[in-house]
Amino acid sequence: MSENENVKQFDSKYLKAKRIARRRKQRRIQFIVFGILLLFIILLLLYMFTPLSKIKEVEVKGNDNVSTSEIKKTVNVTNRSRMYTFSTKKAAKKLEDKTLIKHANVHKQLPNKLIVDVSEYNIVGLVKKKDDYVPILEDGKELKHLSGSASNGPVLTGFSKGKKQDIIDALNKMPSNVRAAISEISYEPTKGSENQIKLYTSDDIQVLGNIRTIAKKMKYYPQMTEALDRDESGNLKRNGYIDLTVGAAFVPYSENDDDQSDSEKNVKAGSEHEDKAKDELQETLNKIDKNKDKSDDKNN
Structure with a gap:
């Protein structure tokens, strides 16, 4: 070879x-x-046809006004509910049909957990109905079935239907801590200003404002109250009110106010009080307002 x-x-x-x-x-x-592949199929069959796939836990997030038990009841997870057959879209739709819930997201977390994340409509105020107070949502709906419920929103008085929606929109734009500091808002227009309102705060300071601009200006209310001169007990050294109708100013009451009744000591406006407002408190408040305007201009 x-x-x-x-x-x-x-x-x-x-x-x-x-x-x-x-x-x-x-x-x-x-x-x-x-x-x-065979092992995966076996594990899948074991998961599907054993208690492992049954939903064992429902975790609820983001709810303040709607109870967790009510949300779980609406989602309707039963002893027979399984992860692979449960419809998260249907559950979310049922939740969003509820008055207080704006948006709901339901998703699954293996092996057998359901997570429900909701966002609610804000309760921005209260209106008096007969002998009770009814909460109002940010979209203007009145929750008559929740009358008597505790709420951090202010009581709205004297507002017509259109003006009421305007103040509701304004309240919804305010930070929650500022909104919670307002105990009452009354609509008190004058010949010169049909949008004039009076706010009564939880720290006993009255605020005069305009519906159209009150949301932007009240964002700075915490800084404004801190700027006011107080004694060691935390009381104002000079009684007065905050005027936010034009700019920002602290306007002291006249000397005769001490002899008047509380009802007569409501918010006042006039050249006499405006002249007395030319002090350090007003300058501080105006500085806050100018900084706000500069910030708004930059954002725009």
């Missing part, structure tokens, strides 16, 4: 052995893939 024939025969054996090794490797890979 010639040398070339020996080489060819060797090459043929080598290639044949290589093909056999390749086939064996492919079979091993196929067996591994098949084994993994």
